Amino acid sequence: MVNDRGQLYTMEGVAAGVIMLLTAYIVVSTTSVYTAGDTHIPDMQLEQLGSDVLAMMDTPDRDGKESQLVGFVKMGTGGGNDLRDAFLNNSRMRAGDPDNDLHAQVFLSYRRSDGSVNTTELSPPSDPGFTGRENAVRVTRWVQLDGNPSGIPGLGYSPRPRAVLVEVLLWRA
Amino acid sequence: MSLDFLVGFTIFMLALIMVVSMVPGLLVGLQSSGIDYDAVAYRTGVILAEDPGWPVYPPWEMKTDAYKDEIERMGLAASKETPNILLSTKVDAFFNSFFTADDYRSKAIFGDIPYSYNFSLRSEDYNYATGDPLPPGYGYIRRAVKIKEPGVANISYNSSFNETTLDPSEPRVFTVRLDFSQLLDPSVGPAYRIDPRTEPVNITITEFGRYLNATASAENATLRDVTFWKMDPTVPMPRFTRIPFSYNTEDPDLYTLSLDGNSSDLKPNAPVNSSISLVLKPVATSIFTLDQNSVLDIRFTFDDGVPQRTFMNGTYLYDYDNVTIADLKPAVLEVAIW
Numbered sequence: 347m348v349n350d351r352g353q354l355y356t357m358e359g360v361a362a363g364v365i366m367l368l369t370a371y372i373v374v375s376t377t378s379v380y381t382a383g384d385t386h387i388p389d390m391q392l393e394q395l396g397s398d399v400l401a402m403m404d405t406p407d408r409d410g411k412e413s414q415l416v417g418f419v420k421m422g423t424g425g426g427n428d429l430r431d432a433f434l435n436n437s438r439m440r441a442g443d444p445d446n447d448l449h450a451q452v453f454l455s456y457r458r459s460d461g462s463v464n465t466t467e468l469s470p471p472s473d474p475g476f477t478g479r480e481n482a483v484r485v486t487r488w489v490q491l492d493g494n495p496s497g498i499p500g501l502g503y504s505p506r507p508r509a510v511l512v513e514v515l516l517w518r519a
Numbered sequence: 520m521s522l523d524f525l526v527g528f529t530i531f532m533l534a535l536i537m538v539v540s541m542v543p544g545l546l547v548g549l550q551s552s553g554i555d556y557d558a559v560a561y562r563t564g565v566i567l568a569e570d571p572g573w574p575v576y577p578p579w580e581m582k583t584d585a586y587k588d589e590i591e592r593m594g595l596a597a598s599k600e601t602p603n604i605l606l607s608t609k610v611d612a613f614f615n616s617f618f619t620a621d622d623y624r625s626k627a628i629f630g631d632i633p634y635s636y637n638f639s640l641r642s643e644d645y646n647y648a649t650g651d652p653l654p655p656g657y658g659y660i661r662r663a664v665k666i667k668e669p670g671v672a673n674i675s676y677n678s679s680f681n682e683t684t685l686d687p688s689e690p691r692v693f694t695v696r697l698d699f700s701q702l703l704d705p706s707v708g709p710a711y712r713i714d715p716r717t718e719p720v721n722i723t724i725t726e727f728g729r730y731l732n733a734t735a736s737a738e739n740a741t742l743r744d745v746t747f748w749k750m751d752p753t754v755p756m757p758r759f760t761r762i763p764f765s766y767n768t769e770d771p772d773l774y775t776l777s778l779d780g781n782s783s784d785l786k787p788n789a790p791v792n793s794s795i796s797l798v799l800k801p802v803a804t805s806i807f808t809l810d811q812n813s814v815l816d817i818r819f820t821f822d823d824g825v826p827q828r829t830f831m832n833g834t835y836l837y838d839y840d841n842v843t844i845a846d847l848k849p850a851v852l853e854v855a856i857w
Contacts, residue, residue, distance in 0.1 A: 352521070352522070352523060355523040356522070356523050356526055356527075359523055359526055359527035359530060360526065360530065362527070362530075363527065363530025363531065363533070363534060364530075366530075366531070366534045367530075367533070367534050367537060370534055370537060370538045370541070371537070371541075374538065374541040374542075375541075390557075390561070391557070391561075391659065391660060391661070394561075394660065394661075394662070395661050395662070395663060398568075398603055398662050398663035398664070399663040401602075401603060401663075402603060402663050402664065402665050402849060405603075405604070405665060405710065405847065406847075407665075407846035407847045408711065408844065408846055408847075409707060409708065409710075409711035409839075409844075436663055436849060436851075437663070439641060439642075439663075439849075439850075439851045440641060440661060440851055440853060441639040441641045441646075441648060441851075441853055
């Protein structure tokens with residue numbers, strides 16, 4: 347029972363279908379979703395670099411010698427920015443000009459005599475641009491100490507080998 | 520069921536199928552070539568910084584141009600236990616040699632497609648680079664490393680080697696002894712080990728003039744030859760045997776000998792008055808077929824007849840107490856791939 351109305355409906359259906367197709371095509375082709383897959387690459391590169399630098403600073407230059415990192419940690423808060431400066435010097439080194447965009451902040455975590463874990467900033471004063479909201483990566487390394495370095499406050503146990511956690515926040519700015 | 524509905528529904532289904540098939544395109548960011556390059560650069564960086572390469576013994580860096588096909592992987596690490604500690608001999612071989620772009624691709628990058636690359640190593644003492652200039656959009660990784668350099672035996676004047684009471688006609692023999700069981704002792708970490716199988720043996724005798732026979736007013740003494748002897752202490756009645764070697768042929772790939780700054784073969788029979796320097800390359804040590812129990816003697820024989828013109832005699836132990844071992848040098852290894 348085909349008549350003019352049926353043809354009209356069919357044409358309407360076809361037109362609606364074409365419009366749907368066009369709309370779908372336009373929407374899909376103009377939308378780009380910024381996936382997390384794109385952001386992790388620079389983060390991974392920074393994390394690898396920071397982790398390498400900490401590992402190399404914790405490797406003694408000579409058999410039986412103290413590593414550079416242990417030396418800095420022993421100085422504790424008294425060492426000022428030495429640890430951060432040495433870390434950044436190693437991180438910024440590359441072929442050509444140094445990578446001066448890198449910034450870092452160093453923290454030290456350890457167990458105090460009262461059993462609590464204390465986290466202290468090891469590189470005061472803070473980086474002038476440090477707000478705590480940087481898109482920073484965090485690299486850590488356990489450092490072994492032989493005794494109780496005087497530079498670390500509240501480390502009141504009897505002198506014995508112990509491990510403390512060095513944590514570095516590394517970001518580009 | 521009307522024909523309109525069938526046609527409309529068919530078009531709707533077609534549209535739905537098209538939309539569904541477009542969804543993977545939303546994630547196209549995950550497949551961008553930049554990420555692919557970063558991944559290849561990362562993988563290559565790991566191979567170079569954390570792997571000693573293959574073969575290990577004799578190490579790949581000893582292969583000459585003719586045998587480079589035997590190299591399967593070019594890693595720069597001193598050993599698999601010491602990631603990021605690079606061996607200077609491997610670094611020299613990697614950057615300063617006969618490798619072509621295809622060699623780097625097949626032995627370090629391992630890509631299915633012919634990637635372009637740029638490798639560089641930078642420190643206070645090292646400035647190496649190989650590859651093409653960097654275009655925009657390359658994949659990149661930077662690794663902080665340390666470089667292990669070979670030890671050097673600096674032998675200056677030492678009265679215990681100045682044996683004035685020997686028979687005046689007896690040739691003087693100064694021996695440098697390498698006891699492999701001591702050198703390769705596992706208690707010394709691979710990052711600090713003296714391993715003549717992978718690193719050159721450097722012997723530098725300075726102040727030779729002070730060993731000369733002053734009573735005979737000697738101004739120099741004749742170095743007759745330098746010979747290599749080995750002993751295996753694990754066999755019954757061990758004794759030193761002379762190692763057959765092309766002593767008469769100067770070959771910088773095997774050794775370099777310098778007398779007062781002039782290069783020579785191992786049978787110089789020439790006068791020397793101030794310094795002797797011998798560098799024995801690992802390629803030579805591998806020819807000697809030494810194992811971890813062997814003892815290698817390097818004997819410098821001085822002979823001028825009667826009276827002898829030098830008193831230098833005795834045995835110098837090439838070990839951890841006497842050899843100057845350089846500090847590990849911080850450096851940065853960069854890999855760019857595109």
